[in-house]
Amino acid sequence: MTEELKVAVERKPRGAVLYTKGYINNVGGEEIANRAYELMDDGVRTLLLNLRETKIVNSIGISILIEIIEKMMDKGGKIAFCCLTPVIHKTFQIMGLANYASIFDNEEAASKELGL
Amino acid sequence: MTEELKVAVERKPRGAVLYTKGYINNVGGEEIANRAYELMDDGVRTLLLNLRETKIVNSIGISILIEIIEKMMDKGGKIAFCCLTPVIHKTFQIMGLANYASIFDNEEAASKELGL
Amino acid sequence: MTTTAERQMELTLPMVPDIEIAAARAVGNLAREMGMSSEHVDEMMHAVIEACINAREHSGCADNRIYLRFLGTSQDDGSRIDIWVTDHGRGFDPEEARSRRTAPGTPHKRGRGLQLIELHMDEVDISTTLNGGTTIHMVKYEKKS
Amino acid sequence: MTTTAERQMELTLPMVPDIEIAAARAVGNLAREMGMSSEHVDEMMHAVIEACINAREHSGCADNRIYLRFLGTSQDDGSRIDIWVTDHGRGFDPEEARSRRTAPGTPHKRGRGLQLIELHMDEVDISTTLNGGTTIHMVKYEKKS
Ligand SMILES: Nc1ncnc2c1ncn2[C@@H]1O[C@H](COP(=O)(O)OP(=O)(O)O)[C@@H](O)[C@H]1O
Ligand SMILES: Nc1ncnc2c1ncn2[C@@H]1O[C@H](COP(=O)(O)OP(=O)(O)O)[C@@H](O)[C@H]1O
Numbered sequence: 107m108t109e110e111l112k113v114a115v116e117r118k119p120r121g122a123v124l125y126t127k128g129y130i131n132n133v134g135g136e137e138i139a140n141r142a143y144e145l146m147d148d149g150v151r152t153l154l155l156n157l158r159e160t161k162i163v164n165s166i167g168i169s170i171l172i173e174i175i176e177k178m179m180d181k182g183g184k185i186a187f188c189c190l191t192p193v194i195h196k197t198f199q200i201m202g203l204a205n206y207a208s209i210f211d212n213e214e215a216a217s218k219e220l221g222l
Numbered sequence: 223m224t225e226e227l228k229v230a231v232e233r234k235p236r237g238a239v240l241y242t243k244g245y246i247n248n249v250g251g252e253e254i255a256n257r258a259y260e261l262m263d264d265g266v267r268t269l270l271l272n273l274r275e276t277k278i279v280n281s282i283g284i285s286i287l288i289e290i291i292e293k294m295m296d297k298g299g300k301i302a303f304c305c306l307t308p309v310i311h312k313t314f315q316i317m318g319l320a321n322y323a324s325i326f327d328n329e330e331a332a333s334k335e336l337g338l
Numbered sequence: 339m340t341t342t343a344e345r346q347m348e349l350t351l352p353m354v355p356d357i358e359i360a361a362a363r364a365v366g367n368l369a370r371e372m373g374m375s376s377e378h379v380d381e382m383m384h385a386v387i388e389a390c391i392n393a394r395e396h397s398g399c400a401d402n403r404i405y406l407r408f409l410g411t412s413q414d415d416g417s418r419i420d421i422w423v424t425d426h427g428r429g430f431d432p433e434e435a436r437s438r439r440t441a442p443g444t445p446h447k448r449g450r451g452l453q454l455i456e457l458h459m460d461e462v463d464i465s466t467t468l469n470g471g472t473t474i475h476m477v478k479y480e481k482k483s
Numbered sequence: 484m485t486t487t488a489e490r491q492m493e494l495t496l497p498m499v500p501d502i503e504i505a506a507a508r509a510v511g512n513l514a515r516e517m518g519m520s521s522e523h524v525d526e527m528m529h530a531v532i533e534a535c536i537n538a539r540e541h542s543g544c545a546d547n548r549i550y551l552r553f554l555g556t557s558q559d560d561g562s563r564i565d566i567w568v569t570d571h572g573r574g575f576d577p578e579e580a581r582s583r584r585t586a587p588g589t590p591h592k593r594g595r596g597l598q599l600i601e602l603h604m605d606e607v608d609i610s611t612t613l614n615g616g617t618t619i620h621m622v623k624y625e626k627k628s
Binding site: 129131162163192193 | 598
């Protein structure tokens with residue numbers, strides 16, 4: 107089965123947006139983590155994850171997202187999410203992710219609020 | 223289940239093209255027949271069926287297509303098909319439909335050959 | 339020859355209009371997940387559609403159900419999908435049905451379902467008994483290239 | 484209350500990576516065909532994914548198989564889908580697993596699968612015995628609007 111996650115990066119004046127496409131499982135989560143850590147090493151401190159084209163996540167994938175958030179917080183930066191399906195939004199809430207990452211309905215609102 | 227067939231008609235200088243989208247079963251076949259008979263009543267004698275967006279047919283649907291071809295032949299006209307998937311093409315051959323209707327790879331080739 | 343992966347699906351469906359699409363989609367997904375080529379997937383889907391239509395149109399069964407079983411096996415040299423489509427209906431005489439056939443390619447409005455199934459699949463056998471129902475078993479192979 | 488339509492699917496899948504997607508897709512199709520809302524479909528798919536991951540990650544079963552059964556029933560007042568996810572593994576103590584949980588919303592890296600399942604579904608019960616395997620049975624309702 108090929109349920110490979112695709113990640114695209116867009117650098118912004120004051121941060122970056124990561125676009126995901128596909129299933130966020132362990133492998134997909136690691137893929138996002140690698141790209142996020144590259145950006146952090148590059149000095150990015152504000153990162154928006156746009157999950158527009160992700161319809162399914164699993165709890166292992168989400169736990170990797172939590173690790174990324176923790177790493178970014180250690181560096182004094184912040185991570186936010188936008189364009190979640192209702193079920194992914196709900197899942198993020200139970201998993202505790204909504205506690206230290208802001209969640210926005212769309213990318214415009216997120217960019218404005220984050221000052222990207 | 224809603225597997226409804228959609229049919230769109232485009233009148234051409236010397237005939238018409240019928241575009242189908244979806245499953246050609248008994249209901250879908252009847253839908254195509256109704257549109258085709260309207261066109262025939264209107265004097266259309268060259269009719270191309272573009273099945274570009276049809277991936278599945280069944281034998282009942284095809285038998286209705288054969289009826290349409292027969293009616294058109296009775297009126298001295300002709301019916302042709304284009305943009306069939308390999309499996310639909312093969313199916314048309316066994317069902318005998320390829321015997322009295324031309325089958326083209328694409329609409330350009332069909333229009334040119336039919337003089338639409 | 340070692341069998342590396344096997345997956346099975348059993349599906350009971352009510353005989354309602356277009357239910358054959360649910361059956362075809364299920365076998366299509368299974369076949370795609372096993373890496374079958376899209377043309378083979380398409381052929382299997384069309385075969386299952388004809389088998390389900392026959393069960394619905396001809397079996398006259400009382401329980402109004404179609405029973406499907408799909409078995410996918412991967413082997414060293416490729417994969418194989420077995421499909422069984424069963425109804426609890428009146429049964430029929432396949433020889434007699436075959437004798438009513440016209441040659442392939444002859445335009446003919448009905449009586450093509452079984453012929454299409456045989457053409458789309460690599461192996462087909464029918465077990466049917468009078469009032470004991472019908473099972474059509476079909477196999478599709480895909481060799482590793 | 485009359486039951487107007489019932490469909491059942493049984494699925495045996497090998498425990499390979501991402502196989503949970505095949506399971507989720509199968510139940511998703513069944514639910515959609517029964518007219519369930521897309522949000523309910525999505526919730527069921529996510530619940531099945533977590534149950535399959537648990538079976539693969541924790542059951543330690545020898546046969547390397549996940550057994551799924553989906554039953555869809557339409558009634559006058561709506562529809563209902565029952566899902567069973569079974570493994571032939573080591574079993575576990577659900578009470579003990581629950582006691583290891585942190586409160587919902589507390590960031591915690593693992594130990595959320597069962598919680599997510601309970602949240603996404605209307606009813607969940609687990610039958611599990613030591614070395615006798617685990618079956619998680621879950622139900623989703625959709626009332627006619
Ligand atoms: N499941 C079935 N139960 C009873 N009779 C069947 C079944 N499948 C096929 N038949 C018989 O075999 C005949 C040939 O079937 P088929 O080749 O599919 O053509 P068609 O369905 O167009 O008649 C049918 O007309 C029917 O009499
Ligand atoms: N099918 C299973 N077989 C054996 N143990 C299981 C099974 N499902 C769950 N468990 C046990 O229950 C615990 C809690 O599961 P869960 O809530 O999904 O969290 P996680 O999988 O993240 O640990 C697991 O750590 C495991 O010990």
